[in-house]
Amino acid sequence: MTVEEEIGALKRKLGALILAHNYTRPEVQDLADFVGDSLELSRKAAECRAPVIVFCGVRFMAETAKILSPDSIVLHPNPHAGCPMADMASPEAVAEYRAKHPDTLVVAYVNTTAATKTEVDICCTSGNAEKLIAGLPADRKILFLPDANLGANLNDKLGRKMALWPGCCPTHNKILPEHIAAAKEQHPGALVIVHPECTPAVVALADQALSTGGMLKFVRESEKKEFIIGTECGILYRMRKENPEKAFYPLEPAVLCPNMKKTTPEDVLFSLRDLAPRIELDEAMRKRAKAPIDRMLAVLP
Ligand code: 13P
Numbered sequence: 545m546t547v548e549e550e551i552g553a554l555k556r557k558l559g560a561l562i563l564a565h566n567y568t569r570p571e572v573q574d575l576a577d578f579v580g581d582s583l584e585l586s587r588k589a590a591e592c593r594a595p596v597i598v599f600c601g602v603r604f605m606a607e608t609a610k611i612l613s614p615d616s617i618v619l620h621p622n623p624h625a626g627c628p629m630a631d632m633a634s635p636e637a638v639a640e641y642r643a644k645h646p647d648t649l650v651v652a653y654v655n656t657t658a659a660t661k662t663e664v665d666i667c668c669t670s671g672n673a674e675k676l677i678a679g680l681p682a683d684r685k686i687l688f689l690p691d692a693n694l695g696a697n698l699n700d701k702l703g704r705k706m707a708l709w710p711g712c713c714p715t716h717n718k719i720l721p722e723h724i725a726a727a728k729e730q731h732p733g734a735l736v737i738v739h740p741e742c743t744p745a746v747v748a749l750a751d752q753a754l755s756t757g758g759m760l761k762f763v764r765e766s767e768k769k770e771f772i773i774g775t776e777c778g779i780l781y782r783m784r785k786e787n788p789e790k791a792f793y794p795l796e797p798a799v800l801c802p803n804m805k806k807t808t809p810e811d812v813l814f815s816l817r818d819l820a821p822r823i824e825l826d827e828a829m830r831k832r833a834k835a836p837i838d839r840m841l842a843v844l845p
């Protein structure tokens with residue numbers, strides 16, 4: 545049996561559901577029952593009721609699946625796949641900020657650890673941040689964490705003055721305005737789409753700044769035929785597969801998140817065989833971490 549066939553057989557036996565983020569390796573995306581962005585994957589985890597969820601992506605995403613689906617065994621096939629940005633806001637540092645600024649509402653990007661989520665008021669993802677923050681009272685003091693780029697882009701777009709935590713995505717932060725300019729010169733007819741984790745200088749040069757799910761919807765619905773893609777290169781696989789008649793150009797140098805590439809089909813197979821490594825969360829902590837995600841889903845179901 546091939547690795548893929550063994551995975552299929554184990555999946556059927558266990559009633560397992562394989563979820564994968566849009567940045568994972570093509571061969572992992574091909575194994576998955578559902579491929580999506582952070583928000584879509586959270587929703588899937590919350591509604592699926594599968595006895596076993598195999599989460600191919602970075603740890604905070606697998607933790608979110610466990611927070612929302614506590615009765616499922618949540619497998620994280622490669623436990624070394626973390627998100628460096630999520631680790632830039634520790635629960636202790638956030639608690640210290642709150643103690644000093646008790647009247648500030650703390651909004652956390654979903655790219656935070658479960659432990660940090662216990663210290664925040666409400667979560668958002670890049671797919672719903674704009675709507676969610678636009679709905680908050682204009683005079684309310686807000687801290688946005690951990691991504692200062694996403695926060696600054698939201699401030700620019702919405703005319704807000706949220707305080708920004710000094711974190712960033714090392715992958716998107718490396719994209720420079722000159723990389724966009726070079727791609728535009730090479731492909732003058734293409735639309736530029738970037739992720740809002742890019743710096744404001746990069747977003748200013750783009751036609752659209754969208755979540756990975758938003759990008760896929762945009763290119764599907766657009767009349768245009770050519771797109772320059774300013775985000776992790778894994779998304780190009782799905783874009784090309786779903787839109788064979790359109791052209792998608794990556795930036796140079798390639799935009800790569802090493803952590804999203806860690807999970808392999810072999811990791812998925814071993815995790816299903818061993819039912820490990822699992823995401824385990826202390827129940828009291830899980831409930832506290834769920835509150836800001838529930839608030840997000842209640843505002844924008
Ligand atoms: P999306 O929610 O847009 O998929 O983004 C997740 C992420 O980690 C981007 O770097």
Ligand code: SF4
Pocket residue numbers: 602626627628629630655713714715716741776801803804
């Ligand atoms: Fe984290 Fe950036 Fe990788 Fe997304 S691309 S998982 S934010 S390090």
